[in-house]
Amino acid sequence: MPVAFEAGDSVLVTLQRAGLHPNHGGCLCAAGDCPHCLATVNGVAYVRTCQTLAQPGMIVESFPTDDYPHLPPNTQRGPTVSARNLHCDVVVIGMGEAGQAAAAAATAAGKSVITLDDKAGQEVVGIYPELMVVARTDTGMLHIHAHDEVVVATGAAEIQPVAPGNHLRGIVTPRAATHLAAKGVALGRVVVVESGGAVNLSTSPALNIVAHRKGQVLQFEGLDTLKAVVIQDDNGLSQRIECDTAVVGLGFTPRDLLVRMAAGLKVRAVGDAAREADLPPCPNAGMVCSCSSVSAADLQRVWDQGFHEMELVKRATLAGTGPCQGVVCVPHMRSFLATRTAAADPSAMPDITRLSKVQAPFTARPVVRQLTLGEVAAGAHHHATPRTGLDAEHRRLGAVMDRIGGWWRPWHYGNPLAEYWAVREAVSIGDVSTLGKMIVSGPDTLAFLERLYPTKVSSIAAGRSRYVLILDERGYVMDDGLICKDSDTRYTLTFTSGGSSHAEMWLRDWAEGWNMDVRILNQTMSLGAINVTGPLATQLLQRAGLTQPYKFMQHGHASIANVPCRVYRLSFTGEVSYELHHPVDQSAKLWRTLMTLGADLGIRPHGLQTLLQLRLEKGHVIVGQDTDFDSTPRRIGMEWALRMDKVDFLGKPAIERTNKTVLDKQLVGFEMSAPATFEGANIMYEGEYVGYVTSSTHSPLLGKVVMLGWLKLVNGALPSEVMIDGRLARRVDVPFYDKEGGRARA
Amino acid sequence: MPELKSLPFTRIVATPMALDATIWPAEALAFRAANDEVLLLASSLPTIADPHAIILPDSGFVGVWLSAEALQAIFEQHCEWALPATRPVFVQGAVAGIAAKLWLEAERGLLIVPAAYGHDFAERTGLA
Structure with a gap:
C-alpha cells in the first residue's frame, strides 16, 4: 500500500505514522541498534528502516513470518559496488561530542583525520587487521587505512526489555518514544516503566502518558499488538495497566562492537562507547535474542547443560550471531550468567553487579551490518589468470579456452582429431609460452645446478639440452624440465607450466641457502614459446628461415620469420619438434607467419587436449x-x-x-x-x-x-x-x- | 582513455654491488625492481661491472603514462596501500589485484604490469 512521507523521514517513521510496523514486532530503538525494524527495501533484505531515509517509489516488504527474507532470483544481478581507498593517520567513528573532541585533538596533534558518522551516511561495518575501517555509503564502500589509530565514539545503545510478550508491536525505548513522538507518530496511551534506567520524556509533551512506574515488566500482553503491561514494583506488588505503547528504560550498553572485533589493533573507545554497561534484571522469561529466536528458557537449558561462559552460550544458542550482533541480547546474557553464577556461589550475593563474575561480552566479528554481496565484493578481485601473447590469436581462431596450469590456454580449436593427425602426419603449432623459463648465470652456476639436479650437469655440452627430473629434499618428484647449457657459466632451465611460479622461489631459496654466486632471471612471462611439431616441422622452419639443421636436444639462436628465436630441438609429442622461444610481443607475428607458410603442408594449430593425447x-x-x-x-x-x-x-x-x-x-x-x-x-x-x-x-x-x-x-x-x-x-x-x-x- | 602498450625494457640482473655502482644514462629510467634487478628504459646501455650479469631486452611488460589525477582515481579505487608522498619514486605492489610497478613523477606516472596480466588489468581499471 502506498504511504505518504515528509522530507527527512526515515522509512520507520513513515511506516509508524501510517500505523504500520516494518517487521512483526519487538521493541523499537529507532537508533540502528536493534533488529526489530529490519525490512526488505527495494529488494535488499535486512535494511534498518530507522536509518534509511524514505524515498519516492521505495518498496518496503516485511520478512515472512516463519522464514528468512527471500533471496532475490538468481537471474537478477545486483549492482556493482565500487570501493574507495583512503589513507590517514586517525579514523574517528561517530561524531557526537566525544568523537568531535577526539578528532579535534588528533588534528591539533598534526594528524590527518578522517571522520565517519552514520548520520552523514557513513555506516561503519567493520575494522580489519592493519587498521582498515570499512564503511558503507550511498555511493559505494570506503576502505579507510588508518596508520596510527581508530577512535570509536559511537555512543551507547539503550537496553531493551526481556519479558513474555516482548515480541509485540507497541514497545519502544525512551529515545525511540521521543523521536517518534517528535515526528508526529501517534503512540496512543503510553505507559513508562523505569527498570533501572531513568526515563525523562518531558521533551515530548505530545505523549499521552497514562502511567509512569518504577519496577520490572513481568509481561507485555496482547495478540500482535500491545494491549497492556504488567509491572512489578520494588515491593513485589504487580499491576496491570492497559496501554498502546510501553516505554521501558533499562539503562545503556556501550556500542562497542567495533572495539570488540579489534583485539590487538590500535582501536580505542571514547565517550559513551567506553562506558560501563548497565546490567538489566536477570531475564526469566521472554525472547532474549529475537535475531536467533533464543528465549530465556533456552539460556536456562544451555546453562543446565554446562555452558556457563559467554562465548560458549553464544555458540550453544547462536544468541548474538544475528543481524544486531548481540546489541540486544548481550546485556541480558551477561545478567543471566552473573545471576546464575552468583546463585551457585552464595558468597557472591546479594549485589552481583559489583562482582567480577559479570562476564565480558563475547568477541565481535565483522561485519556489524548486513551487506549485499556487491558491497562485500567491492574492491576485491579474483586471482587474475595470465594470458600468453597468443591469447587473442587463439580466441580469434575460435579456440575453446580454459584455465589450465595457471594460465588461459586453448583446449582445442574445434576439431581435436584433425589437430592430432596434423601432428602425426604433417605439421602443427602449439602455444607453449606457459612453460617456466629461467636463466642462471654466475661463477657458481655449474656447482649450483650439480647440487640441485639429479643429472650430471657437467656432462651437458654447450648448445645441448637434457631432460631432468626435479626432486625435493625428500626425494619426491616435484617437477621436470630441461637444462640447456649456454656457456660454462650460464644455463637456461625450463619447468612445467604449473611448476614455474614455484620454480623461481625454489632456485633462489637454494642459491641463497648454499651461498652460491649466481644470478637468476625468470623469463617465463617475457618470452613466448611456440612448439612446431610433426614430420614436416623441419621443412616448415626452413621456409621460415631456419638455415642450419638441429640435432635432437640441440639448441641455438635463429631468426625465424624475422623474429629472433631461441630454438630448442626436442619432442613431447613423439614427432620432430622445435620450441621457438621469442619476445612475447612478437608471438602473434611468428604464429601467423608459420600458419601462412605451412598452409600447403596441412598445418593446423593444436590445443592442449591434443597435446595431452600425443604425449600419453x-x-x-x-x-x-x-x-x-x-x-x-x-x-x-x-x-x-x-x-x-x-x-x-x-x-x-x-x-x-x-x-x-x-x-x-x-x-x-x-x-x-x-x-x-x-x-x-x-x-x-x-x-x-x-x-x-x-x-x-x-x-x-x-x-x-x-x-x-x-x-x-x-x-x-x-x-x-x-x-x-x-x-x-x-x-x-x-x-x-x-x-x-x-x-x-x- | 590511454592504453597499455608494450614497454621496451632492458632487464638487468647483476650483483647488487654492481647495480649500485652503475651510472645510468642521463635520459634513462632505471627501475630497481629488486636488489639484484633493474628494469631499464633507455636508448643506450651502461656498463655493468659484473661479468656474469644477465642483460636482455624484455618485452614482457606493458605500461601507460597517466596524469597525476588519473592515477589518483585508479589508486583510490584499486590500490589498498598508501603511496609514498615523495616524487619521483618507484614503488611496487598490488593494484587491482595485480602485481604492478609504478614510477611516479610530480605531474604524471607510469603504471607497469606484466603483459600476461595486461588484459585483466585494463579491464579492471578501465584502461581497456
Whole structure:
C-alpha cells in the first residue's frame, strides 16, 4: 500500500505514522541498534528502516513470518559496488561530542583525520587487521587505512526489555518514544516503566502518558499488538495497566562492537562507547535474542547443560550471531550468567553487579551490518589468470579456452582429431609460452645446478639440452624440465607450466641457502614459446628461415620469420619438434607467419587436449597429474634420470634410503579396448583395489585405449592383467607409440 | 582513455654491488625492481661491472603514462596501500589485484604490469 512521507523521514517513521510496523514486532530503538525494524527495501533484505531515509517509489516488504527474507532470483544481478581507498593517520567513528573532541585533538596533534558518522551516511561495518575501517555509503564502500589509530565514539545503545510478550508491536525505548513522538507518530496511551534506567520524556509533551512506574515488566500482553503491561514494583506488588505503547528504560550498553572485533589493533573507545554497561534484571522469561529466536528458557537449558561462559552460550544458542550482533541480547546474557553464577556461589550475593563474575561480552566479528554481496565484493578481485601473447590469436581462431596450469590456454580449436593427425602426419603449432623459463648465470652456476639436479650437469655440452627430473629434499618428484647449457657459466632451465611460479622461489631459496654466486632471471612471462611439431616441422622452419639443421636436444639462436628465436630441438609429442622461444610481443607475428607458410603442408594449430593425447601415446609423465606427493623416481619408473654416482644432489640421501625399502607401487602403462575410461578410475585385481588411472585416452593411431596408472605390487609382482572400469586391461611397457623414438629423433 | 602498450625494457640482473655502482644514462629510467634487478628504459646501455650479469631486452611488460589525477582515481579505487608522498619514486605492489610497478613523477606516472596480466588489468581499471 502506498504511504505518504515528509522530507527527512526515515522509512520507520513513515511506516509508524501510517500505523504500520516494518517487521512483526519487538521493541523499537529507532537508533540502528536493534533488529526489530529490519525490512526488505527495494529488494535488499535486512535494511534498518530507522536509518534509511524514505524515498519516492521505495518498496518496503516485511520478512515472512516463519522464514528468512527471500533471496532475490538468481537471474537478477545486483549492482556493482565500487570501493574507495583512503589513507590517514586517525579514523574517528561517530561524531557526537566525544568523537568531535577526539578528532579535534588528533588534528591539533598534526594528524590527518578522517571522520565517519552514520548520520552523514557513513555506516561503519567493520575494522580489519592493519587498521582498515570499512564503511558503507550511498555511493559505494570506503576502505579507510588508518596508520596510527581508530577512535570509536559511537555512543551507547539503550537496553531493551526481556519479558513474555516482548515480541509485540507497541514497545519502544525512551529515545525511540521521543523521536517518534517528535515526528508526529501517534503512540496512543503510553505507559513508562523505569527498570533501572531513568526515563525523562518531558521533551515530548505530545505523549499521552497514562502511567509512569518504577519496577520490572513481568509481561507485555496482547495478540500482535500491545494491549497492556504488567509491572512489578520494588515491593513485589504487580499491576496491570492497559496501554498502546510501553516505554521501558533499562539503562545503556556501550556500542562497542567495533572495539570488540579489534583485539590487538590500535582501536580505542571514547565517550559513551567506553562506558560501563548497565546490567538489566536477570531475564526469566521472554525472547532474549529475537535475531536467533533464543528465549530465556533456552539460556536456562544451555546453562543446565554446562555452558556457563559467554562465548560458549553464544555458540550453544547462536544468541548474538544475528543481524544486531548481540546489541540486544548481550546485556541480558551477561545478567543471566552473573545471576546464575552468583546463585551457585552464595558468597557472591546479594549485589552481583559489583562482582567480577559479570562476564565480558563475547568477541565481535565483522561485519556489524548486513551487506549485499556487491558491497562485500567491492574492491576485491579474483586471482587474475595470465594470458600468453597468443591469447587473442587463439580466441580469434575460435579456440575453446580454459584455465589450465595457471594460465588461459586453448583446449582445442574445434576439431581435436584433425589437430592430432596434423601432428602425426604433417605439421602443427602449439602455444607453449606457459612453460617456466629461467636463466642462471654466475661463477657458481655449474656447482649450483650439480647440487640441485639429479643429472650430471657437467656432462651437458654447450648448445645441448637434457631432460631432468626435479626432486625435493625428500626425494619426491616435484617437477621436470630441461637444462640447456649456454656457456660454462650460464644455463637456461625450463619447468612445467604449473611448476614455474614455484620454480623461481625454489632456485633462489637454494642459491641463497648454499651461498652460491649466481644470478637468476625468470623469463617465463617475457618470452613466448611456440612448439612446431610433426614430420614436416623441419621443412616448415626452413621456409621460415631456419638455415642450419638441429640435432635432437640441440639448441641455438635463429631468426625465424624475422623474429629472433631461441630454438630448442626436442619432442613431447613423439614427432620432430622445435620450441621457438621469442619476445612475447612478437608471438602473434611468428604464429601467423608459420600458419601462412605451412598452409600447403596441412598445418593446423593444436590445443592442449591434443597435446595431452600425443604425449600419453609416448608415455610421457605429467608431473602433478601422473605423479603424487610421494612419487619417487623409482615409483614412476624413471631411475634412468638419476645419476646416483654423483657426490650429492638434492634428495639423494632420501632416494638412497627409500630405495632400500620394498617397492610397493609403480606408475605403469595399460592398454584396453575403447572407449577410454575416466582419469581417476579404480584399478582392480581379483576383486581388490590395486590402484587408479592417472591418464587415459583413446589413441586414434593405435586404435585402442592407452593409460598410465598407479599399480600396487601384489605378492611382490605387478599384475599383468587388471580390471579397469569393469573391463580387462593389460599392463604394457611404455611408450605405447614409436618405442624406439625414431620419429622424434629423425 | 590511454592504453597499455608494450614497454621496451632492458632487464638487468647483476650483483647488487654492481647495480649500485652503475651510472645510468642521463635520459634513462632505471627501475630497481629488486636488489639484484633493474628494469631499464633507455636508448643506450651502461656498463655493468659484473661479468656474469644477465642483460636482455624484455618485452614482457606493458605500461601507460597517466596524469597525476588519473592515477589518483585508479589508486583510490584499486590500490589498498598508501603511496609514498615523495616524487619521483618507484614503488611496487598490488593494484587491482595485480602485481604492478609504478614510477611516479610530480605531474604524471607510469603504471607497469606484466603483459600476461595486461588484459585483466585494463579491464579492471578501465584502461581497456
